[in-house]
Amino acid sequence: MTMQKTASVSVDAMLEDLRTLVEIESPSGVLDALRASAAAVAAVIEHRLGGRATLVESEAGPHVHWSGGGEPKVLVLGHHDTVFPLGTLERRPFTVADGRVTGPGVFDMLGGLVQAVHGLALLDDLSGVEILVTADEEVGSGHSRALLEERALACGAVLVFEGAADGGRLKTGRKGCGTFEVSITGRAAHAGLEPAAGVNALIEAAHQVLGIAALGRPEIGTTVTPAVASAGTQANVVPAQATVSVDVRVESAEEKERVESAFASLTPQLDGALISVQGSVRRPPMPESASAELMALAQRLFPGIEGTAVGGGSDGNFTAALGVPTLDGLGAVGGGAHADHEFVLVDTMAERANLVAALVDAIRTSPAPALLGRPPGRRVAGRSVGAGQQGPGAP
Incomplete structure (x- = not known):
């Protein structure tokens, strides 16, 4: 030396x-x-x-x-x-x-x-x-x-x-790690006069959060954590927009591909709602x-x-x-x-x-x-x- x-x-x-x-x-x-x-x-x-x-x-x-x-x-x-x-x-x-x-x-x-x-x-x-x-x-x-x-x-x-x-x-x-941003578009309406005329982006977000959290497989090191959410503008308005930020950690390339594919395949549960997803597992395991x-x-x-x-x-x-x-x-x-x-x-x-x-x-x-x-x-x-x-x- x-x-x-x-x-x-x-x-x-x-x-x-x-x-x-x-x-x-x-x-x-x-x-x-x-x-x-x-x-x-x-x-x-x-x-x-x-x-x-x-x-x-x-x-x-x-x-x-x-x-x-x-x-x-x-x-x-x-x-x-x-x-x-x-x-x-x-x-x-x-x-x-x-x-x-x-x-x-x-x-x-x-x-x-x-x-x-x-x-x-x-x-x-x-x-x-x-x-x-x-x-x-x-x-x-x-x-x-x-x-x-x-x-x-x-x-x-x-x-x-x-x-x-x-x-x-x-x-x-x-672990490989990344952040996904899930954006939901609904339709605004008066929450008192005609709530049925709206498409509630917050309710759609609730459906999606439960499904997203279920993507985790902690027994093999995959964690999927909805971490930040926002929706709505006023208490008397059906929310037209919502966003959910999700932290993802994986231990294998296979899990990276599975989770990324699952996010790309998210589909709305409410008629008239739209979903877009940005993000990936940017840092590989x-x-x-x-x-x-x-x-x-x-x-x-x-x-x-x-x-x-x-x-x-x-x-x-x-x-x-x-x-x-x-x-x-x-x-x-x-x-x-x-x-x-x-x-x-x-x-x-x-x-x-x-x-x-x-x-x-x-x-x-x-x-x-x-x-x-x-x-x-x-x-x-x-x-x-x-x-x-x-x-x-x-x-």
Whole structure:
């Protein structure tokens, strides 16, 4: 291994960088905030690792890409957007107390980014290493997916720095996930004078919600959850419009196809009602087979570390679906993702940074062909991507 003999990670320095990123605030879709956040992420990377980080502009905000040069072998993947609106920091400022770091985005996933960078800083040689930090993971990765898939294929192994699972476990599998929007059109009428002249979109929605919920098969990991509904305008008007938003999670491609087909086949129960459906299972399932070799490597390097499959999705779903070995949950140890009690455990930060260094170095220094059998010349989004080819935004 090429880790420096005398170097050690500084928790104080990690906390300093984490404070910098958290105090900028970076809610998805707020472009000015994301530009500031991307610049800060790039500055942290350059300060700790040297070289130049490139800002890759997109309609969702800038993504940050950095390369250590040489033939790409491992992609360190994360995101800098968060789910918290501007102003959250005033109510919930960055704080270190009682062994915990709190503040908007510390666990999902700014803490993981900082740990990754400081772990990489322990290595003498970063050739073959790429970092990609996207700006739209929390809203589906619509503007970063092609880029992250391209770099994943070029590198041949992906380490995702989303927060760890309970107890610090790595994430070896994820469900595919998506949102469906069911729109119902009825016909308005006076609820007192001639209710029968209307077509009640709310009643139609009630019929549909029961049928939609029945699509779930929790015994095989499929959950279908009607989550948000709206209908009507006034209490004395038969509702002419209704919408239902549905969260879907699946563990297999077969279930993805079944559920998508079922939504496409929804039919009205009331005469005169119309139904339209938008959405899909955008993030494909990440099977545990995609992480098997990398997880085995992690366990050889750090005996006792455990893994688990989880229900949430990440950009690791996309890279695993391409057949690229992917290991997730390498980020911060803590909890409360997307919630006001979000936190990171301070006494785990150094160990996770050391895990990053050991994993990346083992992959990076593996003999050719790559440790995990990276296939050359795969295609993505209509482009051929060879083992050493640089993609958009590569310096």
